[in-house]
Amino acid sequence: MTVGIPRGLFYYYYGELWLKFLDILHIPYIVSEETNQYIIDLGRHYATDEMCLSMKIYLGHIASLVGKCDVILIPRIDNFGRMNQTCTNFLAVYDIAQNIFDAKFITYDIDYLKGQTEEEAFKKLGKELGVDGETSIRSYHNALISIDYQKQKKICLNIEKLESKRLKILLVGHPYNIYDNFIGKPIIVFLEKNGIEIIYADLFHENMMEELGSKMQENLYFKYSKNLMGSIVLCEEKVDGIIFLTAFPCGIDSLVNELAFHYLKKPYIDLVMDELDSSVGLETRLESFIDILKRGAAY
Amino acid sequence: MGDYNVPIYYLLTHILHCKVQKPPKISDRTIELGNKYSPSFVCMPFKYTLGTLLESLEKGANVLLQMGGGCRYGYYYALQKEILKEEGYTFDFINLVTAGKTDVKKIIHDFKQIDTKFSILKSGYHLFITMKMIRYMDKIDIMIRKNIGFEKNKGEHIRLKKQMLSSFEKTKGYFSLFFTYLQYRKKFKNIRIQKGKCLKVGVIGELYTIMEPFANYDLEMMLSQFKIEVTRFTNATYLLFQKKKRVKKYLKRVKKYSKNRLGADALDNVGRMVYLGEKKYDGVIHIKSSFCTPEIGVMPILRRVANDYEIPLLFFSFDANTSKVGMETRLEAFYDMIEMRKKNE
Structure with missing residues (x-):
């Protein structure tokens, strides 16, 4: 049985863990290719036109996998406790995909309010893949440990960058946007070409970020946004500017980013991406933003 | 929201010993105000409520109330507070629902702070x-x-x-x-x-747009002019008392289409759609404010249900700039279509 993994949304949170988990269990898998124009076109074809760009891309990835594998893995992440909820797309996408595509899907459900922890979820996933519970829990923990080193290393490097002498910019956005080939990649490439140190808002220790995030607004109850806001609280003093990267029309970001704008005192730029964006307009905006920062740093 | 200001006004005048101000009716100015101070792609209810809050602050209110729901609705108050503070108003803000749950203790505490004579029993x-x-x-x-x-x-x-x-x-x-x-x-x-014999249409969709006639441009009145019987499920009774029970029922009913909760009222709408299909309604109208994430997600599922039950389905997405004329045209076409369908049967 081949498992298909769409490269979108959840992949950027759990991708490494899944791949390791499947490796340990010796289950073959394929990951859909990097986002390209073909995938976006596919996504636009299947999605409702008002869906957010990340969701369209995700549906495109699923569509590109249909027929190439036996089952497609789409998790369902409801909440990590009452004050740690996620976007409604995260809990609906499995059912949406099931209604759009004619393929077999496997899923697991993370819902801490109902006692469905991550461990339980992976047990369920293993069961659907035909592995007994004990083995899958053991593989889950093994996978966790083996990806932990890489993760910590990334985080350390990210924190080290804060002391860099170059112009520092904090890139705030959901990882599925930042690391996406279509949305975030051009921006990262452009910034690096201009010799700017990019600090990624999602590469920090989660527990610490959660506390810091509630410092900005105590009742913020979106888990992933809370982490991003935490990084802003932590880094605002040390960076020169902040870039917000949002997919149009992200529901949570529309509120939370606006809140951050009210909180911030450093210069920031809000980049809203949709599927028609041309890279030229983007580069002009980024260039002028960098110019402003350079002036500000010189004074 | 709709006519529910009457019971809420009653409640507040009787439990608090302060002057309670009736919320001003939503007008074009409300929307303009709300639009001006809102983020660009937030959903409509945010803009409407922000506009109303601004108008009531102008009239001299200094305590504001806001509800909350299962989606980002629960987070409105935080940003609205920030925006209004920036505009230079001073006020107390009481939020009734946070993250989908009501914290009764905190609300009582908040009420006691503004009114020392506040009595729980009464x-x-x-x-x-x-x-x-x-x-x-x-x-x-x-x-x-x-x-x-x-x-x-x-x-x-x-x-x-x-x-x-x-x-x-x-x-x-x-x-x-x-x-x-x-x-x-x-x-x-x-x-x-x-x-006599008449056309029957069900109206489903996002709760605020359904319940506030100004937000859906008096859709129900328009339908009644076409001599259509309207069935609507969402009302305050449903949201306050029946939702928990019904969701379990709906989950059973829509097993074929969705096995899980979809956020906010989305699953309920799938359940209603199946119900309307089973009862052989002549058409369904799904309305929502633009950018409402749960309802956007549910649209492909609704489309599939409509296909399976062969029931016409019309989507409306409302924004501050929706024109009433365009909406009327679409409604007329929809009406003609379902009428012809009925005649052919």
């Missing part, structure tokens, strides 16, 4: 009356929706409803409320109507 009694009032209003509303398109003397239902609301406002206790309700129910039943 407010409990008045809360009970308010809930009853909402329930009665919804019952009457269901009756009105069934008959309003077919009344002999035009405008009778609306006139009577206005009378009823104003007498509800003067309620003194539970029994007086109950008797007024009975009295008006009788009156509503006595309204002469002319009803």
Whole structure:
């Protein structure tokens, strides 16, 4: 049985863990290719036109996998406790995909309010893949440990960058946007070409970020946004500017980013991406933003 | 929201010893104000409520109330507070629902801070009356929706409803409320109507847009002019009392399409759609404010249900700039279509 993994949304949170988990269990898998124009076109074809760009891309990835594998893995992440909820797309996408595509899907459900922890979820996933519970829990923990080193290393490097002498910019956005080939990649490439140190808002220790995030607004109850806001609280003093990267029309970001704008005192730029964006307009905006920062740093 | 300001006004005047200000009716200016200060792609209810809050602050209010729901609705108040503070107003903000749950202790604490004479026992009694009032209003509303398109003397239902609301406002206790309700129910039943075979349409969708007539450009009135019987499920009674029970029922009913909760009212809408399909309705209209994430997600599922049950489905997405004329054209076309379909059968 081949498992298909769409490269979108959840992949950027759990991708490494899944791949390791499947490796340990010796289950073959394929990951859909990097986002390209073909995938976006596919996504636009299947999605409702008002869906957010990340969701369209995700549906495109699923569509590109249909027929190439036996089952497609789409998790369902409801909440990590009452004050740690996620976007409604995260809990609906499995059912949406099931209604759009004619393929077999496997899923697991993370819902801490109902006692469905991550461990339980992976047990369920293993069961659907035909592995007994004990083995899958053991593989889950093994996978966790083996990806932990890489993760910590990334985080350390990210924190080290804060002391860099170059112009520092904090890139705030959901990882599925930042690391996406279509949305975030051009921006990262452009910034690096201009010799700017990019600090990624999602590469920090989660527990610490959660506390810091509630410092900005105590009742913020979106888990992933809370982490991003935490990084802003932590880094605002040390960076020169902040870039917000949002997919149009992200529901949570529309509120939370606006809140951050009210909180911030450093210069920031809000980049809203949709599927028609041309890279030229983007580069002009980024260039002028960098110019402003350079002036500000010189004074 | 809709006519629910009556029971809420009643509740607040009776439990608090301060001056309670009625929220101003939503007008074009409200929307303009809300639009001006809102982030660009937030959903419509945010803009509407922000506009209303701004208008009431202008009139001199200094305590604001905001509700919350299962999606980002629960987070409105945080940003609205920030925006209003930036505009230079000083006020207390009481949020009733956070992250999908009501923290009763905190609310009581908040109320005690603005009103030292606040008594829990008394407010409990008045809360009970308010809930009853909402329930009665919804019952009457269901009756009105069934008959309003077919009344002999035009405008009778609306006139009577206005009378009823104003007498509800003067309620003194539970029994007086109950008797007024009975009295008006009788009156509503006595309204002469002319009803033969008619088209039946169900209206489903996002809760704010459904319940606030200004937000959906009086869709229900428009439908009634076409002589269509409207069925609507979302009302305050449903949201306050029935939702938990119904969701379990819906989950069973829609097993084929969705096995999980989809956020906010999305699953409920799939359940209603299946129900309407089973009852062989002539059409379904799904309305939402633009950028409402849960409802956007549910649209492909609804489309599939509509295909399976062969029931016409019309989507409306409302924004501040929706024109009424364009909406009328689409409705007319929809009406023609379902009428022809009915004739061909």
